[in-house]
Amino acid sequence: MSDASLSVTQARVERFAERYLEAVGCSVRERGDELVVTVPETARTDLFEAGTTTIVCAADPERIGADLALHPESETFRSLLREAADRAPIGRVELAAADAEVRLPGWLVESEATVTDTEFSPYYDRTAVVGLFRIGVETVSEYQTDVLRAGAVDADSLRELPALADRLLARATPDSAPLEAAATTLDEDAVREAVDALGERIVERVRPTIAEIREGATRAAGAELDEYRQLQDQRIDELEAEISSVSDAIERLSTAAEAVDSQAERLETLRERKELKAKRAELRDELTELTDARAAGFPEKRREVGDRHGLEVAVEPLTVTELRYVQGELEVSIADAADRTTLRVGYGAGVGVTEPLACERCGSTLSAANPLRLDGETVCCTSCR
């Protein structure tokens, strides 16, 4: 999982609710398919009254009854997201000893070569900021998609630490132990800077999804405009036919007015003709307006449709975690049937490899999909074999 994305599943929604509620000072206990939330007077949430609240983790209306429900589409989850986005509680975690075991990157795990030895040399303490973000993409007319994404950056260099985001996401599954949380040591500016940098990168990564939705919205807008155009063409045809039949009637009345003898009858005919002329002028005005609009490509309608299908992308940090880790270098000894070599990569304890490694032959970045291959002592990728 290289881009650290999460679909909003029931399990994640529950896990998120537990973590958020605990972060704002509530205690949460699981009881069957329910979460029992105890809210002290001091809790930093406005979602629940002080006391005990039971939330049913289900989407089935019969099961929910009159209780509060928690599922991906529920109002409870939306409220939690909204409040979390407003407050973005910050916690600090120290990677525990269990996290210090060497975490090999995908390009080694998937490699045909074997890792025969690793040695980590710690250099200095670093601080990372890990954020869980909600990215909502919607148009005015309809809700489109909502994804949770996590990202991590080094607090000083703002360099991205993808392996760390993956690591913390893996922790966000229901069966994993919670990380030890403590008060943050980062100042507000540093956090804001890191969160901004993270938000930008996360948006960069969801750009393909956004582009896809935008294309869909553009297609929908195009279809709506086409339909509108056809209706207007139809109306133009109708108007032209109406004008021509009114003109014929005017013609007939002119002829009749000349033929009648009585002055009264003549006046009546002329009055009728005047009415028809006024009606024709009205129809002509409407026709001119329509043909002008058509020639200009219906700018007003285009704007109105465009506004309705325009995309809004909201990126909100939900939780922000300060994480201390030790940065150093990992020496990895690798061997396959014929060759062996040693390479050094930047490495954070509990974080994993902190820098990309390129194929020495073709320059491609190694990845789980394009793992390391040894050619003599040269570190190559699998795709340039």
Ligand SMILES: [Zn+2]
């Ligand atoms: Zn290569």
